[in-house]
Amino acid sequence: MRKSILALASAAFIFAACNQSKQPETPATETTPPAATEEAAPAVAPPTEPAIVELSGGDDMKYDKTEITVKEGQTVKLTLKHTGKSPKEAMGHNFVLLASGTSLQDFATAAIKAKDNDYIPADMASSVIAHTKTIGGGETTEIEFTAPSKGTYDFLCSFPGHYGTMKGHFIVE
Ligand SMILES: [Cu+2]
Known part of the structure; x- marks a missing residue:
């Protein structure tokens, strides 16, 4: 019984740890769309050469x-x-x-x-x-x-x- 609680607790800990470790990634993911927009921008931007x-x-x-x-x-x-x-x-x-x-x-x-x-x-x-x-x-x-x-x-x-x-x-x- 104790073992299973421990297992559950550690599983919860791992889950929480995983969740935490994922959080810092979130801002990085959020910055991706603007970066993609910047990449797409030159395609629609006017040519720089006159x-x-x-x-x-x-x-x-x-x-x-x-x-x-x-x-x-x-x-x-x-x-x-x-x-x-x-x-x-x-x-x-x-x-x-x-x-x-x-x-x-x-x-x-x-x-x-x-x-x-x-x-x-x-x-x-x-x-x-x-x-x-x-x-x-x-x-x-x-x-x-x-x-x-x-x-x-x-x-x-x-x-x-x-x-x-x-x-x-x-x-x-
Ligand atoms: Cu004329």
Whole structure:
């Protein structure tokens, strides 16, 4: 009888000891999920390398690219080069990236009247994700912006009459 009590007591002790020894492990187990989240984070984090985009337009009223692809949240360093000889007043070029849901035609039409604001209609500023200034032949301009959320966006040159041939898709993956 005594033996069995002792056995029971020691069993209880062992159980308690086991239980105790398990307790310190609990915080360690609890820290695992955040660690896993940290590991998963780089997969969704934007790339640290910027996207270098070189776009040019000449006197032929065309961009050399009609498609630009970047990653969501990526820093975009865009250089626009006017490879022509015509002055800004006759053949100005810019790059305007429109927010989704903005009509290319509506924007271009409004831009005709916005010469004083570099062909960016002030009342449509919220429809513009990023834009360069307007440049003439031989000039270069650079902008830096953060790529918006995944999707396909329109870009254009908003100089009067240019968007028909100077437009393209800005794809964010
Ligand atoms: Cu142009």
